[in-house]
Amino acid sequence: MFSYLLQKSRHLFIAAACFSVLAGLANVSLISQINHAINTPWGPSFLALAWPFAGTAVLILLLQSASHILFERLGQNAEAHLKHYICSKVMLTDYRRLETLGGPRIQSALTEHCEKVKRFFVVMPQAMVNAMTVLGCLAYLSWLSWQVFLLAVLVIGLGMLGYHLVHLRAIRHINLAAQAQDGLHGMFRALVDGAKELRLNRARAGHFEQKQLHPAIEVVRRERIFGMSIFYLSTFWGSFLIFGFIGLVLFALIGDVPDRGKVVTGFALVFVYMMTPLEALLIVLPEFNLAKVSSRHIDEISGELQAAEEQALPVGGQVFTSLALRQVCHRYYNEAAGDMFAMGPINLQLNAGELVYLVGGNGSGKTTLAKLLTGLYRAESGEIILNGHAVNADQLGAYRQLFGAVFSDFHLFDTLLTGQDVDAAGNALLVRLQLQHKVTVKEGAFTTQALSQGQRKRLALVATYLEDRPIYVFDEWAADQDPTFKDVFYRELLPELKARGKTVLVITHDDRYFDLADRVIHLEQGQIVGEKRAYRAEDQLSLV
């Protein structure tokens, strides 16, 4: 991911890196000027050194500011780019895969991991300036004494080897913390979404807080402390080597040379000047490693978010006449519980203008069948036949556009994207569903969503109704509506849709209205066990 991001903004990166490198070189030039000034006697030639000094200092400030601004820009660009990239992958990913992957992992990729990758760019300019300063100081050292220079290279080599070994260990802890953090995102959601349940049940709240939330926070805390402590211990190792190096040079290597004072001052100046950037460099290294870990997590998650190919529907697929599931099968496997739910083989045909009810006990597979029918799930085996033509996996995206649906866990968007002026039609529907005093449709959007769950479900119905698709699926829409709205739904809206030639599949337990359906299909344990045409209340569903 890093190389891709760098590649994408390479011009900006090169410019920012050049500013950083120049700032580092200017830093080194400043130290040689200081050393020169220390060894120049007072007089006009000494005073003449002030102007280049001032010029170099101003140049350093300008270069550093420019590189900071450019790297900040790079960081923000990288974060925004990653968010766009992950979001569009999520949008295109197979629905079932998304269900399996789970919201918390995507959430943490979009927040924490993107932020850490951004930090890479934010800390980069200072790291580059520091690295250049250290390299420049080393070059200056080599000019002062090649023996000292070789010793410095040896020390830095040893330091880097130690760092590498230690960081491998630290990253293991940081990874564990990242995994626990993914779980925490789910818990944070439960903290708000489950606020009612938690307040109504102290035992549950206690269990959730003590056995789940706190332990997970604790794991993140502990593993991050371990990981980061190891990182900082490696900084200690680096500083230890530097002190050892300075001691060796000052007390063992220089010896009794002529002009000893001048030589020692020169070395001391370089050491003092080099120490701060070297330490800053050591401290910043963990951030690079954290960014690397996060980038790997983003790679992993986006690898799992596989977009399907998009192809148009088969010829003649656009004008809907009939739809059939042939030998369609699907399985859920719950690894944790060692449990499996198998649906199918299902054979089912829906024709244009048909009103079909799908009934069955809880957990019999009605919603799963609706998800297979609408193309949200890919069948493990079997076929979907649209207007007599098989729909292949790559055509599912186009196929899904035939449907308007309200599932029981619907999400209500503010805007009604129907491509035409729907305010009048929307407001007329709101009147029929007695919501006109609460909400209106204005410029293609609902004026509010601050309504009861049943009222919001009526809004979802309005939004879907206005989409004007050939096939509608309603998953227990009426379950939480009062009798008046059940009547409006079953006796007015559904027959109206049918009269407009729409095909409607209604998942329901409302047996009072079964007689209004053209067909009632009975599902149990993932199998169609009965079907009745022109159903009457006294009818029993017969086995197929």
Ligand SMILES: Nc1ncnc2c1ncn2[C@@H]1O[C@H](COP(=O)(O)OP(=O)(O)OP(=O)(O)O)[C@@H](O)[C@H]1O
């Ligand atoms: N996302 C999922 N992951 C794993 N298993 C699932 C998932 N969704 C449903 N199941 C399993 O599939 C079975 C059928 O579920 P489904 O929601 O299709 O039933 P349903 O007939 O719509 O039930 P209800 O009337 O309660 O809404 C359930 O028994 C459940 O074990």
